[in-house]
Amino acid sequence: MRTSAKPASRTGTDGSPVFLGHFGLALAAKRVIPRASLGTTVMAAQWADGIWPVFVMIGIEHAEIRPGVTVVTPLDFVSYPFSHSLAADVGWAVLFALAYGTLRKDWRTALWLGVLVLSHWVLDVVAHRPDMPTWPGGPRLGAGLWNSLPATLVAEFALFGAGLWLYLRATRARDGQGSALPWAFAATLVIIYLAAVFGPPPPSERVLAITGLAGWLFVAWGYWIDRHRATVVAGTAIAARGLAARSG
Ligand SMILES: [Zn+2]
Numbered sequence: 001m002r003t004s005a006k007p008a009s010r011t012g013t014d015g016s017p018v019f020l021g022h023f024g025l026a027l028a029a030k031r032v033i034p035r036a037s038l039g040t041t042v043m044a045a046q047w048a049d050g051i052w053p054v055f056v057m058i059g060i061e062h063a064e065i066r067p068g069v070t071v072v073t074p075l076d077f078v079s080y081p082f083s084h085s086l087a088a089d090v091g092w093a094v095l096f097a098l099a100y101g102t103l104r105k106d107w108r109t110a111l112w113l114g115v116l117v118l119s120h121w122v123l124d125v126v127a128h129r130p131d132m133p134t135w136p137g138g139p140r141l142g143a144g145l146w147n148s149l150p151a152t153l154v155a156e157f158a159l160f161g162a163g164l165w166l167y168l169r170a171t172r173a174r175d176g177q178g179s180a181l182p183w184a185f186a187a188t189l190v191i192i193y194l195a196a197v198f199g200p201p202p203p204s205e206r207v208l209a210i211t212g213l214a215g216w217l218f219v220a221w222g223y224w225i226d227r228h229r230a231t232v233v234a235g236t237a238i239a240a241r242g243l244a245a246r247s248g
Contacts, residue, residue, distance in 0.1 A: 018192050018215060020156040021123050022046050024163030026222070029116055031170040033109040034231040038167065039223030040100070044116035046215055047092055048124070052083040053212030056205060063208060065201050070129055070146035074201035075208070077128065081136035086121055088136070093117035127152065149197075156193070160186075171229040178228030185221050 026045035030038060043050065055061035061083060067074040082088050093114040101110030125132045130142035145152050164186055173179040202208040 018189060018196060018218075019049075019123075019127070020160035020189060020193050021127070022049070022120055023189055023218070024156075024159030024161070025116060025119050025123070027160075027163030027167035029112065030167045030231075033112045034170060035104075035106060036100075036109050036113060037223050037226040039219050039221075039226060040113065041116060042222040043219045044096055044113045045120060046219070047096060047117045048083045048089060048120045049212065050215055050219070051092075052080060053209040053215075055080070055082050056209040056212070063205055065203075065205065065208065067201050070144070071149050072127075072146040072152045072197055077131045081133050084121065084124065085133035085135050085138070087134065087138075089118055089121040126155075153197075160189070170232055171226075172232050174228055174230050178225070178230075181221075181225040181228060185218070185225055189218065 022045045023042065026038065026041040029036065029041040029045070033041070052061060056063060061080040062078040063080070064076040064078055065074050066076045069076045077084070096117045097110040097114030100113050101107045104110070121132065125141050126143050127145045128142040129144045129146065130140045132141045133139075134141065145155060164182070168182060202211060
């Protein structure tokens, strides 16, 4: 335990490892694979960060909290070969695509969801310092965008803003919830992100893992949003998965 770690404030969001760029790609994916719910695309883009807290909790992956290790995040990813190595993420991408394709019989969408799972590794290599394993025990990569706060903020908000814009254009609200929910989702993510970047670091690896699990709430939220928005194709709205057929 590092004594340099500042105590956590009481908001409960401190240091929660939510990064906006992954959500930007999940939102943008709606344009390419409109039949996949936003919940599914968030799950795919966030897959590595979704399983990571579980592996930390059972003790097979490790992170330390070291303020200053990068400018943006105090997290030192000591070991995470099962959630964040290229080899493992290729495996997860194939499994994700196979699961979706088998369940939904839509292999084009399944293929893109696999790409989305793998996109997480690519974005993380850009952001992280060289701690991203190629395979368990293999060389570690990282371009270190997190060493620059301005560059990180520009990249994260550009990806997220573009993704949100694409999602809102690819869909339309079917009711009041459909209008309000995407903005509430975006605002909550931005607040949590800014709290993680500018707030105090998490007090322990265990708290970090627990707050990390909260990322799954955004998967559920994605399904909720998607149920209240219809997919727009060539100027008309079609029913997502046939649910809106009654209203035309
Ligand atoms: Zn990650």
